[in-house]
Amino acid sequence: MNLDLAPEDRAFQQEVRAFFADSIPEEWKTTVRAGLRLSPENLVAYQRRLADRGWGAPTWPKEYGGTGWTPQQLHIFWSEASAADAPAQFHQGLELIGPIIFTYGSQAQKDFYLPRIISGEDWWCQGYSEPGAGSDLAALRTRATRDGDDYVINGHKMWTSYAHVADRMFVLARTSTEGRRQQGISLMLVDMDTPGIRISPIHTLDEKHHTNEVFLDDVRIPAANLVGEEGMGWNYGKVLLDRERMVAAATAMFLPQTLRAVREAATRRRTAGGLLIDKPEFRAKLAQVEIEALAVQAMVLHLMADAAAGADSGPRGSMVKLRWSELTQQATALWVEALGPKAQHFAALDEGAAPPQDMPLALQGALYARVTTIYGGSSEIQRNIIARRALGL
Amino acid sequence: MQFAFNDEQQMLRDSVERFGEEQWSAADRLKRLAEGAEGTARRWAQMAELGWLMLPIAESDGGLGGGPVEIMAIMEGFGRHLMTEAYVSHCVLAPALMQDGGAHCTALLEQVGTGQVRIAAALIEDEGFDVASIRATAQADGDRFKVTGGKAHVEDGAAADWYLVSARTAGVSGEREGVSLFLVPRSADGLTVRRFRSVDGHRHCSLDLVDVAAIPVGAIGGAADRIDAALDRAIVAHLAEAVGSMEAAVAATLDYVRTRQQFGAPIGSFQVVQHKVVDMSVACEEARALTMVAASQLASGGAASSLIAAAKVRVAQCGIAVAQQAVQLHGGVGTSEELVVSHHLRRQMMLDLAHGDRDHHKARFAELTR
Numbered sequence A: 001m002n003l004d005l006a007p008e009d010r011a012f013q014q015e016v017r018a019f020f021a022d023s024i025p026e027e028w029k030t031t032v033r034a035g036l037r038l039s040p041e042n043l044v045a046y047q048r049r050l051a052d053r054g055w056g057a058p059t060w061p062k063e064y065g066g067t068g069w070t071p072q073q074l075h076i077f078w079s080e081a082s083a084a085d086a087p088a089q090f091h092q093g094l095e096l097i098g099p100i101i102f103t104y105g106s107q108a109q110k111d112f113y114l115p116r117i118i119s120g121e122d123w124w125c126q127g128y129s130e131p132g133a134g135s136d137l138a139a140l141r142t143r144a145t146r147d148g149d150d151y152v153i154n155g156h157k158m159w160t161s162y163a164h165v166a167d168r169m170f171v172l173a174r175t176s177t178e179g180r181r182q183q184g185i186s187l188m189l190v191d192m193d194t195p196g197i198r199i200s201p202i203h204t205l206d207e208k209h210h211t212n213e214v215f216l217d218d219v220r221i222p223a224a225n226l227v228g229e230e231g232m233g234w235n236y237g238k239v240l241l242d243r244e245r246m247v248a249a250a251t252a253m254f255l256p257q258t259l260r261a262v263r264e265a266a267t268r269r270r271t272a273g274g275l276l277i278d279k280p281e282f283r284a285k286l287a288q289v290e291i292e293a294l295a296v297q298a299m300v301l302h303l304m305a306d307a308a309a310g311a312d313s314g315p316r317g318s319m320v321k322l323r324w325s326e327l328t329q330q331a332t333a334l335w336v337e338a339l340g341p342k343a344q345h346f347a348a349l350d351e352g353a354a355p356p357q358d359m360p361l362a363l364q365g366a367l368y369a370r371v372t373t374i375y376g377g378s379s380e381i382q383r384n385i386i387a388r389r390a391l392g393l
Numbered sequence B: 001m002q003f004a005f006n007d008e009q010q011m012l013r014d015s016v017e018r019f020g021e022e023q024w025s026a027a028d029r030l031k032r033l034a035e036g037a038e039g040t041a042r043r044w045a046q047m048a049e050l051g052w053l054m055l056p057i058a059e060s061d062g063g064l065g066g067g068p069v070e071i072m073a074i075m076e077g078f079g080r081h082l083m084t085e086a087y088v089s090h091c092v093l094a095p096a097l098m099q100d101g102g103a104h105c106t107a108l109l110e111q112v113g114t115g116q117v118r119i120a121a122a123l124i125e126d127e128g129f130d131v132a133s134i135r136a137t138a139q140a141d142g143d144r145f146k147v148t149g150g151k152a153h154v155e156d157g158a159a160a161d162w163y164l165v166s167a168r169t170a171g172v173s174g175e176r177e178g179v180s181l182f183l184v185p186r187s188a189d190g191l192t193v194r195r196f197r198s199v200d201g202h203r204h205c206s207l208d209l210v211d212v213a214a215i216p217v218g219a220i221g222g223a224a225d226r227i228d229a230a231l232d233r234a235i236v237a238h239l240a241e242a243v244g245s246m247e248a249a250v251a252a253t254l255d256y257v258r259t260r261q262q263f264g265a266p267i268g269s270f271q272v273v274q275h276k277v278v279d280m281s282v283a284c285e286e287a288r289a290l291t292m293v294a295a296s297q298l299a300s301g302g303a304a305s306s307l308i309a310a311a312k313v314r315v316a317q318c319g320i321a322v323a324q325q326a327v328q329l330h331g332g333v334g335t336s337e338e339l340v341v342s343h344h345l346r347r348q349m350m351l352d353l354a355h356g357d358r359d360h361h362k363a364r365f366a367e368l369t370r
Helices: A007-021 A026-033 A040-052 A071-083 A091-104 A107-119 A233-252 A255-268 A280-308 A316-344 A361-373 A379-389 B007-023 B026-035 B037-049 B068-080 B087-098 B103-113 B223-259 B271-299 B305-335 B341-353 B358-368
Strands: A124-127 A143-147 A150-157 A168-174 A185-191 A197-202 A211-222 B119-122 B137-141 B144-154 B162-168 B179-185 B191-197 B203-217
Touching (some): A007 A071, A026 A255, A040 A107, A071 A255, A071 A280, A091 A107, A091 A124, A091 A168, A091 A233, A143 A168, A150 A168, A168 A233, A185 A211, A185 A233, A233 A280, A255 A280, A255 A316, A255 A361, A280 A316, A280 B358, A316 A361, A316 B144, A316 B341, A361 B341, A379 B271, B007 B037, B026 B037, B068 B087, B068 B223, B087 B119, B087 B162, B103 B179, B119 B144, B137 B162, B137 B203, B162 B203, B223 B271, B223 B305, B223 B341, B305 B341, B305 B358
Antiparallel strands (some): A143 A150, A150 A211, A168 A185, B137 B144, B144 B203, B162 B179, B191 B203
């Protein structure tokens, strides 16, 4: 990838920079830097602003309403977004089901769903994992039974992030128990207001509500909501998992946001021998993470060069996901370290009092970061993928 | 070197174990945490009846004179069951700071031992964990003193009735000479207490003091050594808590990987998982051995501060790594509030910060062994 920008890319960079110059409210920034998601209302507002500018779907082809940007342009866009403390766009509609719909969906599905994803009108959630099907997703047991022009779905999904705000859910369900486990899995689109859906929150270690259990009890959907062919969901799902790793690649571009927050916190923190940022031990630690973050960004560039050349990137997405997730854990942990004893002040107990600067978000970020080596294919699974696909082991 | 508890210590350990199982069962944890201060007060009274509160207090101060190994027997149980009562702050650190501190200290410590009074140490200012890096000042005012300054963090200070406040009677920040220690009642004029909840269920505070009337503890100007010695005792107690928590996290993980089925087999049958659990158990052994050496040397009066600093660093590293891996191997469910394993992680992260994080004690170790 050519890092010396061509004149048209330089002009594009200026355009993007100008857009971000006044787009990101100050009060979003600490949340974004902690690697935490903004509230759904704010994320939708951000998506609308991008959509109004014509940039609602940066990774999509033009014919589906995307920008049709080159990988170089995408890289510029993400770099500028990162520098401006903009959030990553919510990915479940945009990066996960959207591309599946425009690749495998019917014309009616494309016409209806895609514009609503770009405009921020529809919030999608992913009904994949189940209590007995996590890393081993093919063990899923949710059943979809054909009944005339409908499917009737019964099952129990877990770790369904943002089900509590979503308008729609894409679901992997079993339509047959014949043959290999992977066969007989179908991908379906479900409106969240369909009778028979019950959502139960899962509270997590960061004391935020991101995720849920979803119970499906005789949920009746039109057969037209099947994506592609019956029994082919696993293949589409695998494309999705690859796509999820691409999301990690995009997210890796946002690592410098957290590192800036670490630097600022360390610049504020007084210690016995002067400011923390002036202490050689701390500088060395920060430098180490910054160096590794640069390496990950180089890996992202490589990945995108493959994309530009239309080449299969093999397991590089897994490699980026592996390294990014480790680094986001290290960076947020270093932030907590920079706060020192004040990281113990998570929430004020007295009226009128407030927790210290960066709290509780920095600590919530560090806790939430633990899930990044688990979700979207755990680090153990990513290593299996690399062993199999890259090394032939 | 003592690597096993004697009968008496074992009985103590068993008693805490029973208490933890009854009062802090993992299944009821969220309910316990939601009870807040009320539940703490109830359990504190039970601990007083069991004699635990007076155990670490010196006999000369009306206590039972229990040493670091007895305290370890207790604190392991606190760690295993993630009990949030502030035993180390009120029953180990405060009495150690006040030992032989005069008649008013003895009188207060008797009430600490019966659970009527809780005292927390206010030692940390904006400049961090070093006991001499303080700017709060104390000025003589007749036979009393008036303290002015700010304390950024008081471990377990939210429910304290009294504060042990370090302040300068001479010198400047960084000098050990001139650090003095004072008792201040919570109700004192000029004292503002701001309370905070931590992510592990502990309740801390910060203090602002403006001309607060204060009673000196120990020799004026020479409290830095007293504070360091008391902190060593508190730190070793916290190490025992960390070890108990680590061992519980490993046990929970072992149970989980034996029962959780993926790809048609328990995940514990996969070598990558086995090796991770092995590393966790090695870290436990490392932390336990180091903690027992530190506790028994402290008990015999021969513990070097460098050893305790080393143990603080290494146990924190092991504790955090073990808890992180415990969450990782549980997968998604490891991050849920409902399961106890992430509560171990939260406690380990906060234990690292209590009385100085890894970096502070690593630097201290380097300085002490120079």
